Amino acid sequence: MRPTPRPELFPAHTPAAPQIFTIVLSHGPLTRAEIARRACLSPAAVTKAVRPLIEAGYLVEDVDEESRTALGRPANPLRVDGGRALFIGLKVTGDEIIAVLSDLCCRIRVARHVPLGDREPKAVLAEMTGLVHELLTEAEGFGVQVRGVGVAVSGDVDRAAGMVRYSPFLEWREIPLAELVAMTTGLPVTVDNDVRALTVAEQWFGAGVGLSDFALVTVGAGIGCGLVVGGRVVSGAHGVAGEIGHLSLDPAGPQCHCGNRGCVEAIAADSAIVRDVRTATGTPVADAAEALELAHRGDPGAREVYARAGEAIGRAIGSVVNLLGPERVIISGEGLAAYDLFAEQIRDAFAASAFGTAGRCDVRTRPLPFEEWARGAAATAIQSFIRSDTHKE
Known part of the structure; x- marks a missing residue:
């Protein structure tokens, strides 16, 4: 196995550089004056931060021919060169691993799906390592290093800490996953909760762009x-936040x-719906797809199960809105x-539980394919690269 080249560091020569780069990544192209307004920084601070980013090729200045001939300093917009670096994102489910190779703008260049037959950490690590090396080979075709x-x-x-403290679907406890993946791949590794990773992607590139306060359910x-x-x-202080799935709505419930x-x-989770549909209908549905098909055929028992699930989700969203007052709640997932x-x-449940003007929160749906979860993982790697806080080899 060939050695992996040691990735270069992001040229953050001032404390403001990561913030400025992220602003351009999400909102660019932007002029220096526009960046200064968004970042609440002086033009001089922006100029000092972007100069090494331009010299290193992470930011590109688009020269406006009209502004070139105008009096005064030209206001040329800056944008991120997405092809300057590549990143790998892995989403691990109980059944498969989804892997993507993305560029610096988190655009997916290559995607892979591998079924997961064995959930033991050693077996999953072997599959992950194989996928990473496969995508490293793909990256060679782009002539750019994976960072x-x-x-x-x-x-x-x-x-x-790079630790999976507890993953119920994988049945893992206290697995130092970042360290293990870094050892087998030779690359800096970021491990995060899958929903938080998807939230990073939505904040930078999706329905959360430009919002200071939102929730992704x-x-x-x-x-x-x-x-x-x-x-x-x-x-959260201990790596746990937003766990609305574990709000107890009924102490005497399942x-x-x-x-x-x-x-x-x-x-309201798939396994709960399958269990309750079996009980309500007496039909031995095997999985969520069969439960859904039964409900769509009009079975009253199955439809009632989904109605209860919707009520629970609506009440949970109401709790989030009452506590935090976000501008938007995005509902996604399979x-x-x-x-x-x-x-x-x-x-209805959201409207009933939201207090006062909290009910004005924009609640919208956003269907996303599973590759987007892996893209979210790549976004966390980009985030760590910009901030230089990844687990090194």
Whole structure:
């Protein structure tokens, strides 16, 4: 196996450089004056920060021919050169690994899906390593080095420590995943909760661009929530934040895998819906797809299960809005396939639980393919590269 070249460091020669680069990444092209306004910095501070970024090729100045001949200093816009660096994103589910090779603007260049037959950490690590080296080979065709790897895993993930504290779908506890992947790939590695990773991508490139406060709620195998408050993704003091799936709505309700009863996830996650549809209809549905098909055929018991799930999700969203007052809540995840069955209940429960003007929050849906979760993982790698806070080899 050939050695991986040591990645170069991001040229952040001033404390403002990561902030400025992120602003251009999300909103560019922008002139220096526009960057200064958005960053609340002086023009001199912006000029000092962007000069080494331009010299290193991370920012490109688009020369306006008209402004070239105008009096005074030209206001040429700056943009990120997406082809300057590549990143790998890995989303690990209980059934498969989705891998993407993205550029610096988080545009997917290559995508791969590998089924996961064995969830033991050693077996998963081997599959991840194989995918990384496969994508490193793909990167050679672009003539650009891969600067980092991002890994997204569901559950309690401590990004600062690079640890998967607990992942219920993988049945992992206390796995130092960042260290293990860095050892086998030779690249800087960032490991984060999958919903938080997706939230980073939505903040930079999706429905959260330009918003200082929003929430991303995901429905499907689990019920997750990513939070952006004051322009920053909230991780919590111990790496746990936004776990609305474990809000207990009914202390006498069904038991959740976390050990509590009546959690949103125990009512509205795919496995809970399958369980309740079996009970309500007497039909041995095998998975969420069969439960959904039964409900779409009009079975009243199945439809009632989805209605209860929608009510639980709506109440959970109401709790988020009451606590944080976000401008927007984005609902996504594979569970949106059933949205027509519980959209009304989500809206009604949200309206009933939102306090006062919190009910004005813009609640919208955004279907995303699974590659977007891996893209979110790549976004965390880009974020760590810009901030130089990744786990090095």
